[in-house]
Amino acid sequence: MSRFCLDSDTAARFARIALGHVRQEFPHKLDHVLGSDEDAQPPHVLHPIFFGSFDWHSSVHGWWTLLTLRRLFPDTDEARAIEKLADQSFTAEKVGTELAYLKRPLSRGFERPYGWAWLLQLHLEASRHSESWAPELEPLARAFADRLSEHLPALTYPIRVGTHFNTAFALVLSLEWAEQFDEDLAAAIRERAKHWFENDRDCQAWEPGGDEFLSPALIEALCMSRILPEPEFVTWFGGFLPKLDLGQPATLFSPAVVSDRSDGKIAHLDGLNLSRAWCWTSLAPLLPAEEAQLAYDTAEAHLEAAMSHVAGDYMGEHWLASFALLALLANDT
Template sequence: MNSLTPDIATRFAGLALDHVRREYPHKLDHVMDGPEDVLGPRALHPIFHGSFDWHSCVHGYWMLLTLRRLFPTLLLARQVRDLADEMLTPGKIAGELAYLDRAYTGGFERPYGWAWLLALHGEAMRHDESWGADLEPLARAFADRLHAFLPRQTYPIRTGTHYSTAFALVLALDWAEDHDPALAALIRARALDYYGADKGCLGWEPGGDEFLSPAMIEALIMKRVLPAADFRTWFAAFLPDLEKGEPSTLFTPVTVSDRSDGKIAHLDGCNLSRAWCWRSIADALEGPVRTIALTTADAHLNASLPHVAGDYMGEHWLASFALLALLAGDDG
């Protein structure tokens, strides 16, 4: 089974160090309320102006801090520390927080960027430096948005892109369990409301630009909110023909025809995120079903792990998803 090694960690860290401060090309999530709002990425976002878009920059920093913690003797670990010391400062964090006070930012990065910012804060809190404490106000701002939004979100968004409700709930729950018990309880309740009665998943995926598996990310949030035995019961109803390899789409790595096309390049992410989901749920499964989960995870990881670099359309973000998959394997 693939695992995270010092060589892979060095490679991933090198990629992120190269792009988290690369301002251009950049795709803004920005509503202009007047000509004074015509500003560049760095002016709008003192920290997260690299990596092609705001959310990719956030999870680029998450990956760097995670690798620094796991491999403290890594040659690039000092560069990661120096970068975080330079960028994750109270003044720059205040600038990111101020952006949220602009007009029309209620839906800014909802929910994908919200969840990744919480993941970054959670990782920063695992380091001895002040980064976590300094990021606390920004994390709290996004947690407050989740507190306000989830009760109003009547229906989950069941896509495999940034709007996925299940993906955001997974990352936000990981954070909330340590930092916001009330939010954790809300996430658990909403996940059960959204997905608890689902049965007979047809697996009509992937869509042409999906980097998540709608089916498997739903399974992952349910694994996180249910006791293991209850999850197995739910999962058996959700995928009743799993041992027959059906629906076949969930067990077959997706084809990526053009890695220079930003949307088609998302499909490498679909392979990596499926690997993450299959590995993550495997420890709650038993017998042949567990073996199928692990074998399927490896097939998907092998299909796209070699392609995390090569074209900036994938290079600015794919390693973060490869790291999620590799950490799930290392965690069991």
């Protein structure tokens, strides 16, 4: 039994963190290609919904955090603040401006694939609420789904780095949306994941890299657990990590050391610890008893290393609560 859980106090803390940054415009790191002087605009003009949280994708998953917490803990002051802010933010006019940005010729690769996948997750979460947020956001979600549908067959090789470009992570988030809203896309995701990963064996797990917030090994395993039937996944996973019972590769079981949380890239490693906890906790129920316990123990160690650092420095604070929430939601299932 983990000592970390999504209780009301933790939920309120995460909600206050996200409420504090989704409307904070600066500092800001734009994913923006300029074609002329006229394109030099501030974030709130380019992105009237997702202008906070240091960058566009962090704003999107900051909103996912807020809506998820509002659904799970609806009778709180934070939930009421989230509802009011969402009503002000998710409007047809503002979504239209976000869509117009995507139609710029220079925006083809905007936020690919990480921001795409998180926007689909946000729309999926919005659909679990009775307000008009999901219908308002759906055109934006459909636009990103169309981009993903076009991109999957064009991507000859998967991207395996542990940062925003990771293919498997985007597939995990996008598949959950597609299974509800676009079965053709869901089928394409399953087909490409099998094409890219089905024959992977004896993963060496040379990680972490110095700026990674995802485990390339574990996020691939999580992806395969979502697209393969359980018996097939168990066989695949046994070949992918054949020495799991021996605690090998050892790199997957040791939390990353974060030397400087004011450095945005090094601070990614707190996210690695949280996302590994999410992956290990999600995979554990599919494993034999001893290996499952190892997975749960490893997840706990990673949570222990990271949970106290979700807030404190803006380089982590603008995004880490989302990954902490992923891990705690896996703990609670």
